[in-house]
Structure formats: C-alpha cells, structure tokens
Amino acid sequence: MNRCCSLIPLFMITILGGCSQGPNGGAAATARPTKESEVVGEKIAVKQDVPPKMNSVPPLEIPREDGINHLSPAEVAEGWIKLFDGETLFGWKSNNQLGWSVQEGVITADRRDAADEGLLVTTTRFANYELRADYRLEKGGNSGLFLRTPVTPTNPAVDCYELNMCDSKPNFATASLVGRANPVKTVLGDGDWHIYHVRVEGDRIVVQFDGEQVLEYTDQESVPLKTGHIGLQMKGGKIEFRNLFLKPLGAQPLFDGQTLNGWHDVPGSQSQFTVKEEAIQVLNGRGFLETEMTAGNFVLQFDAITHGDKLNSGIFFRAMKGTEEAPSHGYEFQIHNGIKEGDRNRPEDHGTGAIFRRVSARRVVSNDREWLSGTLIADGAHFSTWVNGIQVVDWTDERPANDNPREGLRLAPGHLSLQGHDPTTDLAFRRLRLAETPE
Numbered sequence: 001m002n003r004c005c006s007l008i009p010l011f012m013i014t015i016l017g018g019c020s021q022g023p024n025g026g027a028a029a030t031a032r033p034t035k036e037s038e039v040v041g042e043k044i045a046v047k048q049d050v051p052p053k054m055n056s057v058p059p060l061e062i063p064r065e066d067g068i069n070h071l072s073p074a075e076v077a078e079g080w081i082k083l084f085d086g087e088t089l090f091g092w093k094s095n096n097q098l099g100w101s102v103q104e105g106v107i108t109a110d111r112r113d114a115a116d117e118g119l120l121v122t123t124t125r126f127a128n129y130e131l132r133a134d135y136r137l138e139k140g141g142n143s144g145l146f147l148r149t150p151v152t153p154t155n156p157a158v159d160c161y162e163l164n165m166c167d168s169k170p171n172f173a174t175a176s177l178v179g180r181a182n183p184v185k186t187v188l189g190d191g192d193w194h195i196y197h198v199r200v201e202g203d204r205i206v207v208q209f210d211g212e213q214v215l216e217y218t219d220q221e222s223v224p225l226k227t228g229h230i231g232l233q234m235k236g237g238k239i240e241f242r243n244l245f246l247k248p249l250g251a252q253p254l255f256d257g258q259t260l261n262g263w264h265d266v267p268g269s270q271s272q273f274t275v276k277e278e279a280i281q282v283l284n285g286r287g288f289l290e291t292e293m294t295a296g297n298f299v300l301q302f303d304a305i306t307h308g309d310k311l312n313s314g315i316f317f318r319a320m321k322g323t324e325e326a327p328s329h330g331y332e333f334q335i336h337n338g339i340k341e342g343d344r345n346r347p348e349d350h351g352t353g354a355i356f357r358r359v360s361a362r363r364v365v366s367n368d369r370e371w372l373s374g375t376l377i378a379d380g381a382h383f384s385t386w387v388n389g390i391q392v393v394d395w396t397d398e399r400p401a402n403d404n405p406r407e408g409l410r411l412a413p414g415h416l417s418l419q420g421h422d423p424t425t426d427l428a429f430r431r432l433r434l435a436e437t438p439e
Contacts, residue, residue: 057345058088059344060085060390061344061363061365064086066105069242069243070086075245076388076389077373079373080246081245081248081391082245082389082390083122083230083245083391084241084244087105090362091384092120095119098116106242107120107232107240107241108240108241110238110239118233119234121146121229121232123229124394125227125382126148126377127435128200128438129200129249130200130246130247130249131145131196131197132195132246133241133244134194134195135193135194135241136239136240137238137239140190141166141190141239142168142235142236143166144156144162144165144231144233144235145162145232146160146161146231146233147160147205147228148225148229149229155179156179156180160225161180161205161225162177163198164177164178168190173187174190174209175215177207177215181217182215187209187214195209195210195211197211201250203218203220203224204217205219226439227438248375249435253432253433254293254416254432254434255432258278260280262292262293263291265289266288266324268287268327269287269288269289271286271289271425273289279429280418281427281428282425282426282427282428282429283420283425285420285421286327286421288322288327290321290322290417293415294413295318295413295416296318296411297437298434298435298437299375300378301373301434302315302373302374303371303372303429303430304372304427304429305370306337306426307368307426308368310337310368311368311426312422313427314332314333314419315333315374315418316331316332316415316416316417316419317330317332317333317414317416319331319414319415320414321415322415328417328419330406331355331378331383332356332357333355333385334352334354335374335427336354337351339364351364351392352366352387353365353393355395358395359393363392365390372387373388382396382397416434
C-alpha cells in the first residue's frame, strides 16, 4: 500500500492535498495508516470497507486428505500454479448455460443433465506454459482440452488447439489435436482416470499421455496462435477433471541475484535497497526501487518474505516513471499478511495478492516470516494473482482510460517497482522474473 495520497474517491471527513510527512519529507512517525483509515494532510480519510463477499472461501491452503489438487512446496517454488483450487470455480466461466459443478474435489458436467454442450474456460489467458490435467470420461463420451482458445471457438483447426478425448471418433480421436495432428499411436482413455501433460511453447505443442509422449506438433501457419484461454469441454457423456496445474514458460530474470543492475531508486526514497543472500533486502521507508525496463502484458513471478508482523509492501506495475512528487503511480500487487479476528477470509489492508485499492484478495494464504511465491498476470484490462499457487484475485478494470492507474485503466506499458512502505519495513524479494505476452 502506498501512503501517498490518491485521487480515488474516498469517504472522508475532510479532503486536503499533500501527504503526511516528517520533517525531512519522509513518512511521519505516527501509527501506520491502514485500509480503514489513512492520513491525508492532517485529517483522517475514512474509506468504505470492501464488502465481505469471500466469507465462504474454504481453507484452500490446507491440502485435502486424499491429496488431489495439491502442489508441493517444491512445485510452487518452480512456478506451478493451480487453475482449479479443488473447491470452487473461481477463475473459470462457462461459455453457455451448461451447468458445471465441483463435487468432491472434481470439476464435472454431464451431457444428460445439460441443455447444450460447451466449454468451461479460464478467465485468464495464457501464452506459453506447461499444463497438467487429470480427466475421467465416461465410456463412449466426448470431451476435450482446449488450448489458446477464445471463449467461444468456432473451428479447432483455425482458432484454437483442441486436445481431444474421444476413443470412438474415427478421425482425430483421443490425444489428437483436432483438425491438425494425430498421435503416433492409438490412445484409449475412456472410463478411467488419465493424465495429460502438455507443453505449449511458441509454435510447438508436445503432448504426454499417462507419462508417455504421444504427439509433437509444430504450427506452420504464417501466424500461429500465440495466447488464449484454457477450456474444458463437455460434448457427450459425463466428464470429470482434477489436478489442473500450469507453469508459465519463457520468463527472464529481472534481478541477477548479485547486483541491482537494471534497477534504480526513485528520487526521494527513504528506503535502503541492498543485495544479501541473492535477495533484494528492503529496510525503512517510504521508498521505491524501480526497473529501467517497462512491460504491459506479462506474467510476473517472484518470492517475498516479511520479517515482522503485518508488514506492508507491494510490487507496483504498469507504473508511470517515479518522481519525488509522484513515486508510485501504478497498479499494486499488495503484500500484507494481516487478517482480522483470525479469519483468513477477512484480510487487513486488502491482503497479499490484492490489487491494492481495486480488489481485495479473497483469502490470505501466506504468512509473515515465511517465503511466499507470487504470480501476477496482466493481460489488457484483466488481472489475476496467485499466492503460493492459489488464485486469490480475478479482476477486470472497467474504469475509463487514464495514463495514471490510480485514476483509471492503463493499458500502456509501465515500470515495475518494489515498495518500502514505512519505517517498520523489513522484507526481501528474490527470483523476480517476467515473461512478456507475445502479441
């Protein structure tokens, strides 16, 4: 959270310009402002709280006893995220009135209970990735796993890649890419649980079925598909999916682990940014460490740790170049592990993974004094975040366009910056890496 005043509407006692500062222009030595109240000039701005829409979110950070839909800490550290949290359809939408549901840790739909066939698609688009998916299809059924697809595809040979699940189809049966390529051998998948492991990278798709490579395809079109949603199809019979995991590919390091090359302090910063044990250590505040580069649509992954209770920080993105007067005019991936009354569904100050002041995290799944793994996908007006592999935000910015993300929707590329929030700041970042989305 940035203490500097914003122009977003506030429910206020009085509105005055400027920020609360100490004698040297830094943060005043007073209690830290929170989401509920923030110093504005010499008055207190009382902001309307976010309605508790997430009170029914289950304890997603606790593994199920049966072990399904679970990523190990090592997998999370490698960059894997959950597309399906095992309990809800958060991050998914149906492209018609077909009734998808979650039953005992499984996403399911049955053609006999539906008025129409259709797809359940991720609300987020993905470009280059590894994907793991378990499925079970009723014998004689028909389903598919759609890759780089629009919400409503019209021709799998043209506008998406459909990895088929249908033993009975004479052409392009199970493990084929419909209209594009067949597997190297006959693959039978009806009736039992099976595992697809797919690598989608550039113009190349490699498919493993139950651990064996069965298809390798290169799209030789002049303009191959570059990004899109992931879709689960129900076309015939009962279909079930579980263990839907994705690892973004193609990221380049933003931090070399040894120096702050490619970064600079924003003028007026009070924070100390140093490199220690292959991490960027942040002490004191307020201050910002900003990238030289800019990015618009991208996947950002990183680790962070807070060395104290309820410490406040964040990563700003698509930000205007920081100045002493306006150091952080950007969107913010919030870092704050505080919760209210012991309830992880009631984050303090929006919670880790929030897009600060825009949408709160639906649940706080990370802890102070423990490394967390964060993922942010910025795609046009749509933003998704994951913390420790669990999706906590799915948000579309519907505000009018504005160069300043504090004031409205910014689509243009901008800088990233690490925040030192206040004099209590004591945290670290490591393994910062970013993959720009191909256009």
